[in-house]
Amino acid sequence: MRIYTIGFTKKTAEHFFETLSASGTKRVIDVRLRPNTQLAGFAIGRDQVYLLRKICEIDYIHLPYLAPEPEMFDEYRKSKEPDAWATYETRFLELMAQRRIEENVSKEVVEDGCLLCSEDKAHHCHRRLVAEYLRDRWGGAEITHLE
Numbered sequence: 001m002r003i004y005t006i007g008f009t010k011k012t013a014e015h016f017f018e019t020l021s022a023s024g025t026k027r028v029i030d031v032r033l034r035p036n037t038q039l040a041g042f043a044i045g046r047d048q049v050y051l052l053r054k055i056c057e058i059d060y061i062h063l064p065y066l067a068p069e070p071e072m073f074d075e076y077r078k079s080k081e082p083d084a085w086a087t088y089e090t091r092f093l094e095l096m097a098q099r100r101i102e103e104n105v106s107k108e109v110v111e112d113g114c115l116l117c118s119e120d121k122a123h124h125c126h127r128r129l130v131a132e133y134l135r136d137r138w139g140g141a142e143i144t145h146l147e
Helices: 013-023 038-043 045-056 070-078 084-099 126-138
Strands: 002-007 027-030 059-062 113-117 142-146
Touching: 002 013, 002 126, 013 038, 013 045, 013 142, 027 045, 038 045, 045 059, 070 084, 084 126, 113 126, 126 142
Parallel strands: 002 113, 002 142, 027 059, 027 113
Antiparallel strands: none
16 A cells, blocks of 8 residues: 655645656545645645646545644644644644544545645654554555655
């Protein structure tokens, strides 16, 4: 099983869509809390359905179940504490365990799918945490972070 991840920030539309096309992903799984904000530019969720299908022949699905709770995300973004990411990561991992995402998200949906979020790098993004959590629960998944 392969799980890809990608962020759209600091990418041109050309780079974003070409990278997805070349990766072999079958669907983009949008794990953003708010996919339809104007800040998303070419990655606005409601436009992704059309753009991904037309440009890349890739499907799109929004799974907010794989996003953090709004207050959890907002607390992390506003925090000035040096350990803010570690706290957020712990809380988000606990949330995924409570939600039992490994049981409630279909392997078939995730297999060869690409988790989409806004952060340009996966290091401090919840899409990495989702991918690693599922890999650890399902076993054997190969994770590729598309840059």
